[in-house]
Amino acid sequence: MSVIDLIKEKKERLSQNQAEFRELIAPQWREYWNELWQSARNHEWVNWVLDQDRKPVDTPQDSLTECDNPRAEAMRQTLLSQLGDVVYEGEWLTLEQDRINAFAEVTEDQQWIHTDPARAEQESPFRATIAHGFLTLSMIPKLTNSVDPANPPYPGAKMVVNLGLNKVRFPYPLKAGSRVRATKKIVAVEVVRRGLEVTEEVTVNIEHTRRPACVAETVVRLVY
Incomplete structure (x- = not known):
C-alpha cells in the first residue's frame, strides 16, 4: 500500500469513528487529540492528498486544459514544446560490486548471481555478477539528477511526488563494474488539480553496449 493510500484509509477511518475514539481516550488527552487532528488537517501536503477524494468522480482530470497557477502553466507550455525530445542526458556512473552488495543486504536478495563474483564467473552465463533489476530502477532519481535540491528538474514546483510507473523493462543484464548513464524524454503532460502530472521515459544505457x-x-505529480 502506498503512503497516499494509507493516508486516505486512515482519514476515512478516523472520520467515521472520530467521536467514538474521543470517548475512549482519557479526558486529559482529548484536547491534545483535537489539536493534533487540526494540525494534520492544516498541513499542506496532507490536504493535497485528502483533496483527491473530494474531487467529484464525474469530473475527469483531462477536462482541465489550462493551469490556474501561472508558474504551472508556464512549465506546462515548456514541457509540451519538449514532447518526444531527450531533455536530459546524465553523466556516466560506475555501478560497483559494493553498491550491489549493499542493495542485496537491504532487500535481503542475496542470490549468488548478484553477490558471488567467483561463482558467477564459473557458473553464470554472464561470466560476472549482475545488478538487481530493482537496483537499476532505484538508481533512476540519481541518474536523472532528480535528487539535487540545488538543481531541481522542475523549478517552481513546491513538491514533486512519485506516483509510480507505467511500464518497466530490463532488456540487458547490467554487470558489476559497468558504467551507466540515463536519458530522459517527456512523453505526456496532463493538467491536474494543483499542478501537473508528467510522464517521463527514462532509458538507462550501458557503456559500449547497444541494448x-x-x-x-x-x-x-508537480504540486504548485
Missing part, C-alpha cells in the same frame, strides 16, 4: 539496462515510464 539498455532499463527502460521505464515514470509518472510524477
Whole structure:
C-alpha cells in the first residue's frame, strides 16, 4: 500500500469513528487529540492528498486544459514544446560490486548471481555478477539528477511526488563494474488539480553496449 493510500484509509477511518475514539481516550488527552487532528488537517501536503477524494468522480482530470497557477502553466507550455525530445542526458556512473552488495543486504536478495563474483564467473552465463533489476530502477532519481535540491528538474514546483510507473523493462543484464548513464524524454503532460502530472521515459544505457539496462515510464505529480 502506498503512503497516499494509507493516508486516505486512515482519514476515512478516523472520520467515521472520530467521536467514538474521543470517548475512549482519557479526558486529559482529548484536547491534545483535537489539536493534533487540526494540525494534520492544516498541513499542506496532507490536504493535497485528502483533496483527491473530494474531487467529484464525474469530473475527469483531462477536462482541465489550462493551469490556474501561472508558474504551472508556464512549465506546462515548456514541457509540451519538449514532447518526444531527450531533455536530459546524465553523466556516466560506475555501478560497483559494493553498491550491489549493499542493495542485496537491504532487500535481503542475496542470490549468488548478484553477490558471488567467483561463482558467477564459473557458473553464470554472464561470466560476472549482475545488478538487481530493482537496483537499476532505484538508481533512476540519481541518474536523472532528480535528487539535487540545488538543481531541481522542475523549478517552481513546491513538491514533486512519485506516483509510480507505467511500464518497466530490463532488456540487458547490467554487470558489476559497468558504467551507466540515463536519458530522459517527456512523453505526456496532463493538467491536474494543483499542478501537473508528467510522464517521463527514462532509458538507462550501458557503456559500449547497444541494448539498455532499463527502460521505464515514470509518472510524477508537480504540486504548485
